[in-house]
Amino acid sequence: MNKTITRFAPSPTGYLHIGGARTALFNWLFARKMKGRFILRVEDTDQARSTPEMTRAIIDSMNWLGLDHDDGPFFQSQRKNLYLSYILRLVQKGNAYYCGCTPDEVEAMRQEARQRGQKPKYSGKCRDLGLEPGPETVVRIKAPLDGQVVFNDLVKGHISFENQELDDFVLQRKDGTPTYNLAVVVDDAEMGITHILRGDDHVNNTPRQLHIYQALEITPPLFGHVPMILGPDKKKLSKRHGALSVMAYKQMGFLPEAMLNCLVRLGWSYKDEEIFSREDLIRKFSLENLGSSACVFDMKKLTWLNSHYIKEGSVPRLAKILMDHLHSEHISPKEMYLEKIIPLLQPRAGTIKEMAEMAMFFLVEDHKLDYDQEAVQKFLTPETKRLLSEIASRLEKLDSFDQEALEQDLGEYIRNKEIKFKVIAQPLRVAITGKTASPGLFETMEVLGRERVVNRLKLMSS
RNA sequence: GUCCCCAUCGUCUAGUGGCCCAGGACGCCGGCCUCUCACGCCGGAAACGGGGGUUCAAACCCCCCUGGGGACGCCA
Numbered sequence: 254m255n256k257t258i259t260r261f262a263p264s265p266t267g268y269l270h271i272g273g274a275r276t277a278l279f280n281w282l283f284a285r286k287m288k289g290r291f292i293l294r295v296e297d298t299d300q301a302r303s304t305p306e307m308t309r310a311i312i313d314s315m316n317w318l319g320l321d322h323d324d325g326p327f328f329q330s331q332r333k334n335l336y337l338s339y340i341l342r343l344v345q346k347g348n349a350y351y352c353g354c355t356p357d358e359v360e361a362m363r364q365e366a367r368q369r370g371q372k373p374k375y376s377g378k379c380r381d382l383g384l385e386p387g388p389e390t391v392v393r394i395k396a397p398l399d400g401q402v403v404f405n406d407l408v409k410g411h412i413s414f415e416n417q418e419l420d421d422f423v424l425q426r427k428d429g430t431p432t433y434n435l436a437v438v439v440d441d442a443e444m445g446i447t448h449i450l451r452g453d454d455h456v457n458n459t460p461r462q463l464h465i466y467q468a469l470e471i472t473p474p475l476f477g478h479v480p481m482i483l484g485p486d487k488k489k490l491s492k493r494h495g496a497l498s499v500m501a502y503k504q505m506g507f508l509p510e511a512m513l514n515c516l517v518r519l520g521w522s523y524k525d526e527e528i529f530s531r532e533d534l535i536r537k538f539s540l541e542n543l544g545s546s547a548c549v550f551d552m553k554k555l556t557w558l559n560s561h562y563i564k565e566g567s568v569p570r571l572a573k574i575l576m577d578h579l580h581s582e583h584i585s586p587k588e589m590y591l592e593k594i595i596p597l598l599q600p601r602a603g604t605i606k607e608m609a610e611m612a613m614f615f616l617v618e619d620h621k622l623d624y625d626q627e628a629v630q631k632f633l634t635p636e637t638k639r640l641l642s643e644i645a646s647r648l649e650k651l652d653s654f655d656q657e658a659l660e661q662d663l664g665e666y667i668r669n670k671e672i673k674f675k676v677i678a679q680p681l682r683v684a685i686t687g688k689t690a691s692p693g694l695f696e697t698m699e700v701l702g703r704e705r706v707v708n709r710l711k712l713m714s715s
Numbered sequence: 716g717u718c719c720c721c722a723u724c725g726u727c728u729a730g731u732g733g734c735c736c737a738g739g740a741c742g743c744c745g746g747c748c749u750c751u752c753a754c755g756c757c758g759g760a761a762a763c764g765g766g767g768g769u770u771c772a773a774a775c776c777c778c779c780c781u782g783g784g785g786a787c788g789c790c791a
Contacts, residue, residue, distance in 0.1 A: 264791045299790055356789065363787090372717040372787060391789055409720070418718055418787090426789040433791050456719060457786040480721075481784070489785070515727090518740090522728055525739040544728080546721050547784055554727065554741045564754080600754040611752095678750035690752035 257289030258447050261315075261322070262437070264296045265307035268498030269314040271550055272452060272482045272490055275516040279450045279479060281320045282517070282538040292444055293322035297330045298436050314499040318509050319531065327444075329436050336431035339439045339469065340392055340424050348468035349424055351390040352379035374420030392425035394464060402460040407448065407477025408543045414460040422461055434458060438465040441474055450477045453547070454489070477540060479520050480547040487549065502555075506578060506606030508566065511559035518554075520544050528561065556603045563602055568595050571605070578609040579616070586616050593700050597692035614686045615701060619708045624687040628679075629713075632689075637680035638714040640670075644677065645710035654703040656695040684713035 259280040263273055284291035293315070297303035312326065329336075343349035354362075354375075363373035380395060396419055403413040424435040431439075437458075441449065456478045466473040482490050490496040502512055514529050521544065523529070523537045563571065572591040579586065594615050595608070602608035614622060633641075644666065648654070651662055667674055682691055685706055691697055698706050 262791090266791075296791060302790075352789095359789085367716060367787095370716065374787080393789095406720095412719070414719070420787095423789050428789080430789090432789070437791090452785095453720070454785055455791095458791090460719095478720085483784075485726090487783070518727060520727090525729060527727090527740050548728090549726060551726050551741070557741055560754095598753095601752070674750055682751060686751095688751090692752080694750055 255447060257284060257287035258292065258445050259284040259289065259450065260292040260294050260441070260444065260446050261320075262294045262296050262440075262451075263311050264299065265304060265311060266299065266302040267307060268500065269311045270490070270496035270498055271516065271519075272496065273311075274314065274318060274499050274512075275482065275519055276451055276479065277315060277320050278318070278513060278516055279521070279543075280448075281322075282534055283448060283450060283540065284323075285535045286538045289447070290323040291321075292327070292446070293325035294327045294440060294444070295325075295329065296433070296436065297328055298430060298433065300330065300430075303330070310498070310500065317503055318499065318513060324444075327440070329440065332436075332440070333430065335443065336436050336439050337425070337429070340431065340435065343394070343424065343465075343468055344392060346468070347395065349392050349394050350380060350382075350421075351384040351386050352393045352421075352423075353384055353387070353390050354378055355389075372418050374418075375422070377421050380421060389427060391423045391427050393421040394424055394461075394468060396421050396461075396464050397467075402463045404459060404463060404473075404476060406456070407450070407475055407540050408480075409456075409478055409545050412456065412459075416460075419460055419464070424465075434461050435465060438462050438469070438471075442466070442469070442471050446474045448475045448477065450479060453478045453481045477543070479543060480545055482519055483547050483549050485549060487547075490550065504606075506604030506608070507555060507559050508562045508574070508605070511555060511562045514558050514562075515550075515555040519548050519550060528558075560603045563605070563608070564599050566599070568592050571595050571599070571608075574605050575608055575612070578605050579612075582609065584616055590615075597696055597700065601692065611691075614688070614691070619705055619712060622687045622709065624713075625683070625689065628683045628687075628689045632680045632683045633713055634680075637677070640672075640677055641680055641684055641710050641714040644681070645707050645714060648703065648710070649707050651703070654699060654706075656699050659695045659698050681710075685709050 261277040261280050263269060263277075269277070281291050283289075293312075295308055297308070308326070315322070340349065344351070359375055362376045362378075366376075367373045375393070379393070384390060397416045400416050401413050402416060402419070403411070406412050422434065423432050425431055459476055459478075463473055484490045484496075499512070503509075510531065513531065513534070517529060517534060518527070521538070521542055523542055529537065569592060572588050572595055575591055575595065576586075576588060591612070594612050598608045598611050602611060617623070644663070647662060647666060648659075651658055663674070663677070667677065678694060679689060681694055683689060685694075685701065686697065
């Protein structure tokens with residue numbers, strides 16, 4: 254059995270978005286599962302739209318997700334001679350020919366075919382003219398005129414096309430550059446790719462690519478077309494249609510493991526399980542469990558997964574990630590201090606961004622604390638201010654300022670006053686955090702420390 | 716228009732002829748816990764698109780319809 258080799262072949266004309274990331278993930282997973290190789294190939298034959306920045310961004314995204322490649326990145330723009338040699342070979346074998354039709358003429362042919370109720374296609378006018386190469390000629394494949402192309406899709410099963418539906422498509426442009434279908438076939442063949450997992454939108458390219466393989470007399474790889482990820486409106490997700498870059502999710506405070514977990518469940522499942530670590534996935538992934546119908550990406554589920562991984566995450570790591578988010582808000586706390594705050598926020602935050610917001614009251618100076626005015630109105634009455642003032646004095650004299658001591662002391666206080674804890678809880682919380690919702694009071698106070706707690710109480714009780 | 720593909724709760728899905736008057740998860744609703752908000756726990760509403768077959772038996776197999784998606788470039 255030959256070694257499994259998969260590839261991810263993005264075109265650097267845009268960011269890596271969810272659809273692409275999932276395709277990359279599936280290919281990566283399959284390679285890892287089969288102990289094969291995963292190749293990264295940049296399909297930048299469209300010089301006008303491809304940019305090095307996008308290549309960089311795509312690789313950054315893959316690094317963030319931890320989808321490491323074993324070979325590459327290879328750039329199609331640097332392999333032009335290779336493609337040209339294949340094209341020449343095709344022409345010499347009589348499987349391709351030079352065509353002098355202008356784009357306008359071809360367009361007219363397409364219109365005509367459409368009017369006859371057929372699929373728009375090139376008529377094959379130059380097919381047997383034996384034209385020579387020239388500045389205005391392209392190279393077209395000499396595709397079979399009848400019969401059908403059949404392949405067994407790894408996820409969809411048997412798929413077939415009538416050859417009459419296909420036409421003699423272009424292999425080499427007028428400017429001498431190879432087209433997508435040609436370059437893909439040459440590269441997949443040259444790189445020994447065994448399995449191609451790609452988006453559903455490529456099924457229509459498959460018969461064309463099969464024609465090239467056939468003309469070249471090369472055994473094609475296996476194809477598997479994974480269903481599209483649709484937007485909430487069920488339309489194809491694309492750069493200009495609601496698809497955010499993977500890095501945008503990073504900025505929103507999602508963890509890569511949550512991202513991966515969410516992505517893999519779009520079109521793949523394993524029994525009733527929902528949570529998969531990277532190791533789980535490599536162990537459990539299989540092509541058989543890939544689904545075949547399109548799906549919709551759900552942000553709510555991503556957020557749930559993210560909150561799950563936040564709860565499970567190691568505090569030092571979360572601290573580093575949180576720090577990055579705070580830096581972009583121009584706040585630079587001590588990492589040690591963040592590590593004390595994080596455990597209080599872990600069960601509460603859906604994203605790291607949210608965690609950053611929730612951590613704010615721990616990080617700003619007392620006089621800069623942002624108070625919820627409505628809460629202040631409601632809970633900081635003359636009555637409760639008196640209580641807070643008394644509490645401030647008591648806390649100043651407390652021997653130790655940990656949760657246990659605080660709970661004990663305040664317990665003693667309410668017993669003496671013969672009031673319920675509820676009476677002072679919200680006023681305390683508002684005075685200390687500025688809000689009506691926060692982690693537990695005692696733990697919050699301990700982490701905040703005596704000085705700031707007392708200070709805030711005094712500030713708000715006068 | 717033509718071709719290809721798809722079709723289970725709002726969403727992601729399990730289900731490969733009897734275990735399914737359909738299971739799990741997110742979300743939603745209700746309750747418990749409780750110093751607030753969460754977490755957690757318990758409970759609830761919620762789906763096999765329609766019609767024909769095949770079969771003793773169909774969500775599962777076949778056909779038709781409908782609906783949805785994708786593709787029809789000298790883009791990838």
